[in-house]
Amino acid sequence: MQTQLIKLVRDIYATNEFIPLHAPTFSGNEQAYLAETISSTFVSSVGKFVDEFEQKIQDFTHTTRAIATVNGTAALHSALHLAGVKAGDLVLTQALTFVATCNALHHMGAKPVFIDIEPKAFGLCPKATSVWLFENAVLDVDGQCRHKESGAAIKAIMPMHTFGHPVQIDELLTICQEWNLTLIEDAAESLGSYYKNQHTGTLGRFGALSFNGNKVITTGGGGMLLCREQDDGVRAKHITTTAKTPHPYEFYHDEAGFNYRMPNLNAALGCAQMEQLEAKLASKRVIAERYADFFEGSDYLFVKEPEYARSNYWLNAIVCPDLKTRNALLETTNAQGVMTRPVWQLMHRLPMFANALRGDLTHSEYAEARLVNLPSAPVGI
Numbered sequence: 001m002q003t004q005l006i007k008l009v010r011d012i013y014a015t016n017e018f019i020p021l022h023a024p025t026f027s028g029n030e031q032a033y034l035a036e037t038i039s040s041t042f043v044s045s046v047g048k049f050v051d052e053f054e055q056k057i058q059d060f061t062h063t064t065r066a067i068a069t070v071n072g073t074a075a076l077h078s079a080l081h082l083a084g085v086k087a088g089d090l091v092l093t094q095a096l097t098f099v100a101t102c103n104a105l106h107h108m109g110a111k112p113v114f115i116d117i118e119p120k121a122f123g124l125c126p127k128a129t130s131v132w133l134f135e136n137a138v139l140d141v142d143g144q145c146r147h148k149e150s151g152a153a154i155k156a157i158m159p160m161h162t163f164g165h166p167v168q169i170d171e172l173l174t175i176c177q178e179w180n181l182t183l184i185e186d187a188a189e190s191l192g193s194y195y196k197n198q199h200t201g202t203l204g205r206f207g208a209l210s211f212n213g214n215k216v217i218t219t220g221g222g223g224m225l226l227c228r229e230q231d232d233g234v235r236a237k238h239i240t241t242t243a244k245t246p247h248p249y250e251f252y253h254d255e256a257g258f259n260y261r262m263p264n265l266n267a268a269l270g271c272a273q274m275e276q277l278e279a280k281l282a283s284k285r286v287i288a289e290r291y292a293d294f295f296e297g298s299d300y301l302f303v304k305e306p307e308y309a310r311s312n313y314w315l316n317a318i319v320c321p322d323l324k325t326r327n328a329l330l331e332t333t334n335a336q337g338v339m340t341r342p343v344w345q346l347m348h349r350l351p352m353f354a355n356a357l358r359g360d361l362t363h364s365e366y367a368e369a370r371l372v373n374l375p376s377a378p379v380g381i
Contacts, residue, residue, distance in 0.1 A: 001298065002332040008294050009338050009375050012287055018337045022214040022315060022377045028276050033268035040264075045241070047264030049271050054224070056274045057209070061191075061199040063226040065233025067240055068262035068270075072188040072210030072223035076104035076158075078240055078260060079206035079225060082232055083182040085110050085155045090147055090357070092132070092181075093158040094124045095346040096364045100210075101160055101186050102347050113154070114348050114358035121306045122317075122367055123167030124159035130175055132359040137179065145179045147357070156182040161190035161200050163373070164216075164314035165305055169195045169203045184208070187226070191216050192281045192312035201226040211266075216280055216312055217273035219266040276381055281312055283378035288313040291374060299325075303371075315373045317343075323369040330372060343371035 013019050037043055050068055058066040069075045085091060087109025093101055095114035102112050115132055118125035138148050145154040157176055159167045169185075176183045187193075187201030188210035194200065201207020207226035211219040225240070227233035243257030288304075295302040301319040305311035320326040326342065333340045346361065346368050347353045 001300070002329055005294070005329075005374075006333060006336050006338050008290065009333075012290060013375065013377075013379060019339060019375050020377070021339045021341055021373060021375055024213050024218045025276075025280070025378060025381050026272075027381055029272040030269055033272045034265065037264050037268045043265050044263050045261030047267070049264050049267035050262055053219075053262070053267040053270040053274070056271060057224050057226075060274070060277070061202055061226060063199070063202045063207070063228065064230050065227040065236070067225040067227065067233065067236045068267060069223040069225055069240055069260045070262055071221050072186075072208050072212065073100045073104050074240070074258070074260040075208035075210075075223035075225040076101065076184070076186060077107055078236055078258060079184045079208055080104060080108050080110065080156070080158075081239065081258075082236060083156050083184060083205065086153075088152055090152050090154045091156045091158050092124075092129060092154065093186075094160060094162075094364070095348055095358065095361050096122060096162065096343065096367055097160045097186070097347060098188070098344055099347065099350065100188065101158065102353055105158075106352065110155070111152070112347065112353060112356050114346075114353075114356055114361065114364075116359060116361050117162070117363050117367065118168065119363045119366070121165040121167055121309070122162040122303070122371075123165065124157070124172065125363070126168050126171035126175060128359055129157065129172065133175065133179055136357075139180065143180050145181055154179070154181065156184050158184045158186055160186035160188070161193060163303065163317050164190045164193045164312040165303070166190065166193050166195040166200050166309040166311065168306075168308070173203065182206075185226075188223070189215070189314045190312060192277065193314075194310040196308055197310075202228060205229065205232065211270060211273075216284070216314055217270065217277055219262065219270040219273070222262050222266045222270060279381050280378040283381055284313045284376065287376065287379070288316055291316050291318075314376065316376045317371055317373050319367070320370045320372060326370050326372055339375060341373045343368060343373070
């Protein structure tokens with residue numbers, strides 16, 4: 001299997017050289033827009049490309065307001081702040097996620113509660129979320145959701161659309177309504193993914209995108225905060241730009257804000273990348289189909305988009321039969337110059353989150369021992 005898979009990957013990318021997991025591609029106006037930015041001298045957070053990039057993402061996702069940030073973690077941190085999450089509060093999220101999800105909570109002084117994933121899209125499981133709340137939470141006289149044992153406020157649910165596959169948003173929204181919680185979507189990996197024809201990151205009150213170098217499109221470093229409500233968007237722009245009030249020359253800041261502004265240089269790159277987004281997404285679907293055909297009928301399960309969604313297939317993934325098979329696949333492919341990677345270690349195994357509250361994590365542990373990501377960058381773009 002490993003030999004045939006290596007041949008397939010080399011056929012897809014038409015090279016015998018090293019094949020990375022998801023390298024960025026620059027074949028459009030990137031250099032021209034960057035040169036224009038440098039010529040304008042507006043290379044920092046003020047410049048036309050920041051506004052244009054926000055508008056392009058806003059139009060593509062059909063969100064109410066999109067606010068550019070320096071990275072996806074900053075977008076998540078801003079969303080948590082706007083949702084009223086404070087030090088000591090609890091936020092329900094998944095143990096199977098990239099560490100940035102939980103780092104954003106840590107920076108707030110908030111604490112994660114790790115809930116299991118569902119085994120189809122590998123995102124936060126609504127059933128497991130509901131069970132944990134029923135067993136461990138209560139609404140106080142003011143309607144605040146609280147942890148029964150400690151009394152800590154539970155403020156939000158923060159699922160992550162793993163590898164770009166949308167989670168079961170409707171069910172999570174219902175849970176949020178029942179328990180007076182805010183839904184914040186970690187949509188870092190899911191630009192171009194849709195839940196029931198609505199773009200991820202636009203169904204909760206807030207969503208966060210990432211444009212790191214390994215994402216579908218990249219700004220080098222960068223993120224975007226998506227806001228469902230216009231008032232949230234106005235406030236998000238204010239607090240992420242140091243909370244400075246408009247004035248021709250005076251410097252007055254009306255609250256403690258964040259310096260999370262995306263530089264114009266990064267936004268210029270993003271504008272050029274957005275012009276190629278549809279082509280990149282189409283290429284990635286073709287690659288996913290080739291992987292799906294290859295693994296059909298084998299002992300390996302290719303992770304397909306759930307029936308309620310359309311995925312961007314950011315990182316193609318397979319579920320290996322067991323840990324031994326997973327390790328053999330990882331060792332052979334990487335030794336032959338084809339980069340593959342295991343999924344992240346579960347968050348509660350990391351020292352800074354070892355004492356976090358958690359529910360049963362059966363499906364998360366199963367995936368941790370078997371998931372492998374395959375090269376997924378678009379080709380011909």
